[in-house]
Amino acid sequence: MATAPLRTLTEHHAIALELCEPLTARLTPLAEAYGLVLAAEVLAGTDTPPFDNSAMDGFAVRHIDVEHATPDAPVTLTVVGDVPAGSDEDPAVPAHSAVRIMTGAPVPTHATAIVPVEHTDVPSGPGALPETVTVHHATVLGAHVRRAGEDVQAGDVVLTAGTRLTARAIAAVASAGSAVVAAHPRPRVGILSTGSELVAPGTPLRRGQIPDSNSYLLAAAVEEAGGTAVRVGAVTDDVASFAAALTDLAATVDMIVTTGGVSVGAFDVVREVLESSETVEFVPVAMQPGKPQGLGTWQGVPIFTLPGNPVSAFVSFEAFVRPGLRRMAGHTDTERPVLVRAAGVAWHSPAGREQLMPVRFVDDTVVPATGRGSGSHLVASLALADGFAIVPADVTEVAEGDELRVMVVS
Ligand SMILES: Nc1nc2c(c(=O)[nH]1)N[C@H]1C(S)=C(S)[C@@H](COP(=O)(O)OP(=O)(O)OC[C@H]3O[C@@H](n4cnc5c(N)ncnc54)[C@H](O)[C@@H]3O)O[C@H]1N2
Ligand code: MOO
Numbered sequence: 403m404a405t406a407p408l409r410t411l412t413e414h415h416a417i418a419l420e421l422c423e424p425l426t427a428r429l430t431p432l433a434e435a436y437g438l439v440l441a442a443e444v445l446a447g448t449d450t451p452p453f454d455n456s457a458m459d460g461f462a463v464r465h466i467d468v469e470h471a472t473p474d475a476p477v478t479l480t481v482v483g484d485v486p487a488g489s490d491e492d493p494a495v496p497a498h499s500a501v502r503i504m505t506g507a508p509v510p511t512h513a514t515a516i517v518p519v520e521h522t523d524v525p526s527g528p529g530a531l532p533e534t535v536t537v538h539h540a541t542v543l544g545a546h547v548r549r550a551g552e553d554v555q556a557g558d559v560v561l562t563a564g565t566r567l568t569a570r571a572i573a574a575v576a577s578a579g580s581a582v583v584a585a586h587p588r589p590r591v592g593i594l595s596t597g598s599e600l601v602a603p604g605t606p607l608r609r610g611q612i613p614d615s616n617s618y619l620l621a622a623a624v625e626e627a628g629g630t631a632v633r634v635g636a637v638t639d640d641v642a643s644f645a646a647a648l649t650d651l652a653a654t655v656d657m658i659v660t661t662g663g664v665s666v667g668a669f670d671v672v673r674e675v676l677e678s679s680e681t682v683e684f685v686p687v688a689m690q691p692g693k694p695q696g697l698g699t700w701q702g703v704p705i706f707t708l709p710g711n712p713v714s715a716f717v718s719f720e721a722f723v724r725p726g727l728r729r730m731a732g733h734t735d736t737e738r739p740v741l742v743r744a745a746g747v748a749w750h751s752p753a754g755r756e757q758l759m760p761v762r763f764v765d766d767t768v769v770p771a772t773g774r775g776s777g778s779h780l781v782a783s784l785a786l787a788d789g790f791a792i793v794p795a796d797v798t799e800v801a802e803g804d805e806l807r808v809m810v811v812s
Contacts, residue, residue, distance in 0.1 A: 410795075411689045411756050415722055418697060419736065421704045422726035425589060425656060429582045432575060435567045437628050438585035439732030444561040447579035449551035454509045457546040461500040461522060461535050462513035465545065468537045476523075476538040484531050485510065500535050509547050516546035554578065564734050586732030589629045592651035593620045596644060596662040596671055597710060600636035615781050616661040616715050620723075623716070627724045628731050629657075639669040648675070652701040656730060659723055662710030664694045672696065672707045682707065688795055690755040691778035692718040704730075711778035717758045717790065720811055738809045743768045743791070745804045751793040759800075760787035761808060768808055788812040 427441030456462065463479060471477040483493030483501040485508065493501050495512040503509065503516060519526050521539035554560055560578045561571055567585065575583055600614040601607065614636040621631035632655055637643045644663075651658055663672035664684060673696065676682040682698030682705060691714035696707030704726065708718040725736040746767030751757040760783070761768035768791050772783035789810040793800055800806070 408688045408754075409685050411687055411721060414685065414687045414695060414697070415725060418706070418722040418726045419729055421697065421699070422657070422730045424732045425586050425730050427584045427586050427732070430585045430587070431582055432572055432580070435572055435575075435583050435585055436569065438567050438583075438588060440561055440563050440565045440567060440571075440583060441586055441732060442584040443559050443563050444575050444578060444580060444583065446554045446556050446558045446560050449556050450553040450577050451548055451550055453550050455506050455548050456503045456509055456516045457505060457548050458516050458518040459504050459526075460502075460516050460518040460520075460546070461524075461537070462495060462503045462510050463500045463515055463517055463537070463541065464495060464497060464513065465515035465541050465543045467498055468515075468517060468539075468541045471537045471540055473538045476536045478534050478536045481532055481535055483510070500537075502531055502535075514543055514547075515541045517541050518546065564732070566733070586730070589656040589727050589730040590632055590654065591624045591629045591727065592632045592634060592655035592658045593617050593624065594634045594644075594647055594651065594658065594660045595636040595710075596639060596660060597636060598638040598640075598669070602635065615712055616710065619712060619716055619781075620659055620661070620719055623719050623724070624659075624727065627727050628733075629727050639663065639671045641671055641675055644671045645675050648700055652703045655703060657723075657727065658700060658703055658705040659719070660705070660707045661715045664696050664707050664709055666694075676700065676705075676707065688755045689717070689721070690752045690757045692721065692758070693755065695722070697722070709778075712781035713760065713778040713784050716784060720790070720809065721758070738789075738811060740792075741789075741808050741810060742805050743808050745769070745791070745800050745802055745806055748802050749800050751798055751800060753798050754795055756795045757793035758790040758809070759793060760784055761789060761791045762786055763788045768806065 468477050479498055479500040482499045485491055485503045487504045487506040493510050495501055495510050501510050517537050523536040524532050560574050595614045595617040599611055601611050603613040617633050617635050621633040624631040637647045660672050663670040682696050684696045686693050687695050694709045706723050708715045728736040744767050746764050746769040760771040762771050771787035789808045791806040791808050
C-alpha cells in the first residue's frame with residue numbers, strides 16, 4: 403500500500419483496536435483460567451454453602467436447652483452422636499442432648515444452635531466422644547450456624563461476562579460448582595526483531611553490533627499485558643529470511659509484532675516485504691517517539707510493525723499493541739490509567755507531533771525519566787520511567803507547573 407499522510411495517535415489507536423477482534427471463547431479448565439476474561443456469565447449450580455453447617459468446633463444442641471446456661475448455672479446434656487466434616491449423617495437431637503460437631507459439618511436437622519467447645523467442660527482438641535457435655539454459656543437460636551445459600555443461591559449470577567478471572571473470581575466459580583469457564587484465550591503474540599546489527603544479549607559485540615533488547619522488552623510487555631509471548635528473536639535484514647520467519651509465525655499465533663525496518667532506509671526489510679502485500683499499511687503517526695508505523699494483517703493475522711528504536715518500540719506497544727492485545731483477550735477496558743500531573747521541570751517537545759515523554763513521578767509532579775533527554779535510543783534509561791507524559795501536538799515548550807495527562811505504565 404502507498405504511504406499515507408500523517409495520522410494522529412488517536413486515529414491510529416482506533417484502527418489498531420478495530421483490527422484486533424476478541425478471540426473466540428473456549429471452555430477452559432479452572433486451573434488454566436487465571437488472568438483470562440469471562441465470555442459468559444457464571445451461574446451458581448448449587449447453593450453456597452450447599453447445606454446448613456457449623457461455624458465452630460463444638461456441640462449441636464436445641465438452643466432452648468441452654469439459653470439460660472451460665473458459669474453459675476451450667477446445663478449438662480447427654481452426647482448422642484458425632485458429626486465430623488464430610489459426614490452425611492443426620493443424627494436425631496432429642497431434648498437435653500447434644501451432638502459433637504466440627505466446623506463445616508452439616509448441622510443436624512433438629513439442632514437449632516451450635517455451642518463452641520470453649521463454652522463447655524470438654525477439652526479442646528482431639529479426644530474421644532464424651533458421654534456428657536456441660537454448657538456454661540447462654541446460647542441463642544441459630545448461634546454459629548452458617549445457612550445454606552447464605553453466600554449465593556443456586557441460579558444466582560456469580561460473575562458477569564467481561565470479568566477478569568482473578569484468584570478470587572476463580573474461587574467463586576469453583577464454589578459455584580463449575581470445573582470449567584467460557585473464557586477468551588490468552589492471545590499468543592509472535593515477536594520478531596529485525597536488524598543485521600542485532601546479536602543475542604551477552605554476546606561479545608564487534609563494532610557495529612548491539613544486543614537485541616526489543617524482543618525481550620516486548621516479550622515481557624506481552625506477558626505483563628496478559629498475552630503469551632512467542633519470541634522468535636532477531637532476524638537479519640534479509641528479505642527471504644524475514645518473509646520465511648513471518649510465515650512460520652503466522653501459522654501459530656494470534657498477533658505478530660515486529661520491530662525495526664520500517665523507516666526510509668536502504669535495508670528496511672519489513673517495509674520491503676510487507677509494503678507490496680496490500681494488507682499492511684505504513685503510515686507516519688504524529689507522535690514522538692514512534693512516528694513510523696505499520697499496521698494490518700499478514701496471512702489473516704493482525705500485525706504491528708513497530709519502529710526499531712527501543713523507546714519508540716515500547717511507546718508504540720503501549721499506545722497501540724497493548725490495547726489491541728487486551729481487546730483480543732476480551733477486556734472491555736483496554737487502556738492504561740491516565741492521571742493529570744504538573745510538570746516538575748520545563749522541557750521541549752517537537753512541533754506537530756504529540757510527545758510521549760518517559761517520566762518519573764516526583765512528589766506531586768512528573769519529570770523526564772532521565773536527564774539525558776527524550777531520545778528514542780535511550781533504552782537503559784527507559785527502565786526509570788513510571789509512565790509517559792502526553793504533550794499535545796501544538797505545544798513546543800512545556801513549562802514547569804503545566805498540567806499534563808500521564809499514561810501510567812509502572
Ligand atoms: N532519513 C530518515 N531516517 C530516519 C527517520 C526518518 O524519518 N528519515 N526516522 C527515524 C525514526 S523517528 C525512527 S523511530 C527510526 C525507525 O527506524 P526503523 O524502524 O527502520 O528501525 P531501524 O533502523 O531498524 O533501527 C532504529 C534504531 O533502533 C535500533 N534497534 C533496532 N532493533 C533493535 C532491537 N531489537 N534492540 C535494540 N535496538 C534496536 C537500531 O540499531 C537503530 O539504532 O528511523 C529513524 N531514521
Ligand atoms: O519516531 Mo522515532 O520513533 O522518534 O524515534
